[in-house]
Amino acid sequence: MPNSRPLENRTAIVTGASSGIGRAIAEKLGEAGAHVFLAGRNTQAMQESKQNIEKCGGVASIQIGDIRDTAQVQALVDSAVAATGRLDIMVNNAGLEFPGSIMEGDPESWRTMLETNVLGLIVGCQAAVKAMRSCNAQGHIVNISSVSAQRNNSGVYGATKHAVNVISSSLRDELEEDTIRVTNVMPGATSTNFARHFPREFVNKIISLSGMEFEAKEGEHLPPEVLDELQKNAKQLLGNAYDVANAVLYAVTQPIEVNVAEIVVRPPRAMTLAH
Ligand SMILES: NC(=O)c1ccc[n+]([C@@H]2O[C@H](COP(=O)([O-])OP(=O)(O)OC[C@H]3O[C@@H](n4cnc5c(N)ncnc54)[C@H](OP(=O)(O)O)[C@@H]3O)[C@@H](O)[C@H]2O)c1
Incomplete structure (x- = not known):
């Protein structure tokens, strides 16, 4: 019979666990038995995920x-190690996109994307590997990239995700002699709050094409029921965050001599937004 809690006695950190893909990954890892540290900025959303994990008999902690x-990234890793004595899985998921052309883009939005999608992720990798080595873990680093890294014309956001791919491959090489594996996950369009900084006309068009009457506002999170409905009604165009989470669970439950190096999880139809 398959083990329903393959991650029992393991410690996992998920960044950006307050929404979308990160939230789904945190819940999956928690259901699979890991003590999950949900890291993010929105306590209420993470509190709900913590409760969901606890309902399945799991353990979760919240780190703002x-x-x-x-x-703060280093403090996150330190507090997980201080509380549990170990670190086994680090999911560097927090990320965002401000779409826009290079000629008309705002340098502050580029800085935010670079600092979140790239700098925060590299520091998360470094801090986690040091912690995994110090407890002799059979560890997994999971970096959430994007299918935007498969195109060369995906703008500044795409450039940050190309950087994630290079960081993942370079770190994998550096860790060949360690018992730490590196998985780079490239999701396609997924129904989350990711489009919060996209042009409203674009978001509202997708919502109305999916048969719903709802007006999204710039910068605001969509209610979970709208995201669910959107995904159900537009399955060809929008993936489900839990499908990405299942892929992550697969990667981190393989034997340590198996490195699942790259995974692309995407809906059947490709959706590209002119950057
Ligand atoms: N959805 C897609 O179509 C798609 C496709 C390819 C790749 N991805 C990637 O998937 C990852 C997750 O995105 P998502 O789709 O789940 O979007 P989401 O629903 O907007 O979730 C993003 C998460 O990242 C967190 N975050 C952003 N900036 C942060 C910061 N400075 N410090 C801490 N947390 C921060 C957000 O927290 P707050 O709520 O506090 O901002 C949120 O929890 C990202 O790396 C994204 O690039 C998404």
Whole structure:
């Protein structure tokens, strides 16, 4: 009979666990038995996930922090190790996109994307590997990239995800002699709050094409029921965050001599937004 709690006695950190893909990954790892540290900025959303994990008999802790602050990333890893004595899985998921052309883009939005999608992720990798080595873990680093890294014309956001792919491959090489594996996950369009900084006309068009009457507002999170309905009604175009989470669970439950190096999880139809 398959083990329903393959991650029992393991410690996992998921950044950006307050929404979308990170939230789904945190819940999956928690259901699979890991003590999950949910890291993010929105306590209420993470509290709900913590309760969901506890309902399945799992253990979860919440750590508030901003991934752009390198000291806070280190503190996140330190507190997971202090509480459980170990670190086995680090999912560097927090990320965001401000779409826009290079000629008309705002340097502050580029800085935010670079500091969140790239700097926060590299510091998360470094801090986690040091912690995994110090407890002799059979560890897994999971970096959430994007299918945007498969195109060369995906703008500044795409450039940050190309960087994630290079960081994942370089770290995998550096860790060949360690018992730590590196998985790079490239999701396609997924029904989450990711489009919160996208042009409203674009988001509202997708919502109305999926048969719903709802007006999204710039910068605001969509209610979970709208995200669910959107995904159910537009399955060809929008993936489900739990499908990405299942892929992550698969990667981190393989034997340590198996490195699942890259995974692309995407809906059947490709959706690209002109950057
Ligand atoms: N959805 C897609 O179509 C898609 C496709 C390919 C790749 N991805 C990647 O998947 C990852 C997760 O995105 P998602 O789709 O789940 O979007 P989401 O629903 O907007 O979730 C993003 C998460 O990252 C967190 N975050 C952003 N900036 C942060 C910061 N400075 N410090 C701490 N947390 C921060 C957000 O927290 P707050 O709520 O506090 O901002 C949120 O929890 C990202 O790396 C994204 O690039 C998404």
